[in-house]
Amino acid sequence: MPMHRDLLPENLPALSKRPLAAHKGNFGHVYVLGGSPEMGGALSLAALAAYRAGAGLVTGIGHPQSQIYLAVHLPEATWMDWPPRLASRLPDHAVLALGPGLGQGLAAHDLVREAGGLQQRQIWDADALNILARIGPDILRGAAERIFTPHPGEAARLLRTTTTTVQTDREAAIAELVQRYGGVWVLKGEGTLVSDGSLLGRCPWGNPGMATGGSGDVLTGLIAGLWAQGLNAAGAAGLAVCIHARAGDLAADELGEASLLARDILAQIPRVLQNWSAT
Numbered sequence: 001m002p003m004h005r006d007l008l009p010e011n012l013p014a015l016s017k018r019p020l021a022a023h024k025g026n027f028g029h030v031y032v033l034g035g036s037p038e039m040g041g042a043l044s045l046a047a048l049a050a051y052r053a054g055a056g057l058v059t060g061i062g063h064p065q066s067q068i069y070l071a072v073h074l075p076e077a078t079w080m081d082w083p084p085r086l087a088s089r090l091p092d093h094a095v096l097a098l099g100p101g102l103g104q105g106l107a108a109h110d111l112v113r114e115a116g117g118l119q120q121r122q123i124w125d126a127d128a129l130n131i132l133a134r135i136g137p138d139i140l141r142g143a144a145e146r147i148f149t150p151h152p153g154e155a156a157r158l159l160r161t162t163t164t165t166v167q168t169d170r171e172a173a174i175a176e177l178v179q180r181y182g183g184v185w186v187l188k189g190e191g192t193l194v195s196d197g198s199l200l201g202r203c204p205w206g207n208p209g210m211a212t213g214g215s216g217d218v219l220t221g222l223i224a225g226l227w228a229q230g231l232n233a234a235g236a237a238g239l240a241v242c243i244h245a246r247a248g249d250l251a252a253d254e255l256g257e258a259s260l261l262a263r264d265i266l267a268q269i270p271r272v273l274q275n276w277s278a279t
């Protein structure tokens, strides 16, 4: 049985103050692999969130037809077309976030299969999880550190059960995911859970206004950006989940739940990060 620990600022790591002589190489390099022709927006939201979390450099890896989203919304990011092989393109210190808007075509399958054998830190989300569910845990080779971020529908696919079963006992579902697949897990939805098998935390913030397309992509980028700056996997996941939920609450206070968009969560991240220790 994992030990329960509230996801509150006193139980979570914090980002260190930046040294005066810091340069962008000190704050990590996030690669977001996603962006099928129809879903460049998901990649772009994740990349933006990684930068807002403080990553030094962010690169989108997507289908050429989806580059326009990043070019328009995030000129600060660099770009790479889906390569035939990822291995030679990623530095050892990279954090790879895979899945936002990736789709489930042949190229996506090949890239996800290869990513499962890379040694760089990885965040598995969205279609990367759908492909993992289809192929099975054998795809996760080697000893890379991994964080997985399913919503209840994806968790159900990974556990070969129904969304209702996952939602009926969320703690049992996340325990089973950790046991089957290893790594750190984030089970999204009301009261998001984070567990590495030894600790289990529940996020006390968030609201149904966040049930809107793209808000999970923002979370993925946020985790990647914090992880790239040197936090450990469970710490980065827990902190990102709480910052994301607090940002969602501020956005809902300002705009109302019905009108809330994923980009409104993004817009509140700087404010939450600045005031985090006083939360």
Ligand SMILES: NC(=O)C1=CN([C@@H]2O[C@H](COP(=O)(O)OP(=O)(O)OC[C@H]3O[C@@H](n4cnc5c(N)ncnc54)[C@H](OP(=O)(O)O)[C@@H]3O)[C@@H](O)[C@H]2O)[C@@H](O)CC1
Binding pocket: 038, 039, 040, 041, 042, 043, 099, 100, 101, 102, 103, 126, 127, 151, 152, 153, 154, 163, 188, 189, 190, 213, 214, 215, 216, 217
């Ligand atoms: N702008 C863009 O480019 C965007 C692109 N996007 C990209 O789209 C791709 C597909 O991802 P997706 O999540 O939209 O589809 P999918 O996995 O079939 O999940 C839907 C089903 O899952 C369930 N479910 C979900 N949440 C639940 C909850 N909290 N609580 C309970 N159940 C929940 C629910 O199942 P049901 O309840 O019906 O059984 C629901 O019908 C992916 O690549 C993503 O990145 C999106 O990010 C949007 C913006």
Ligand SMILES: Nc1ncnc2c1ncn2[C@@H]1O[C@H](COP(=O)(O)OP(=O)(O)O)[C@@H](O)[C@H]1O
Binding pocket: 126, 150, 151, 188, 189, 190, 191, 192, 205, 206, 207, 208, 209, 210, 211, 212, 213, 214, 215, 216, 217, 218, 219, 244
């Ligand atoms: N009712 C809710 N209460 C709190 N948080 C929610 C609620 N609904 C959704 N969220 C949060 O919004 C995000 C939705 O992620 P996801 O379903 O992956 O969306 P998308 O695939 O569109 O990006 C998650 O972080 C989830 O925890």
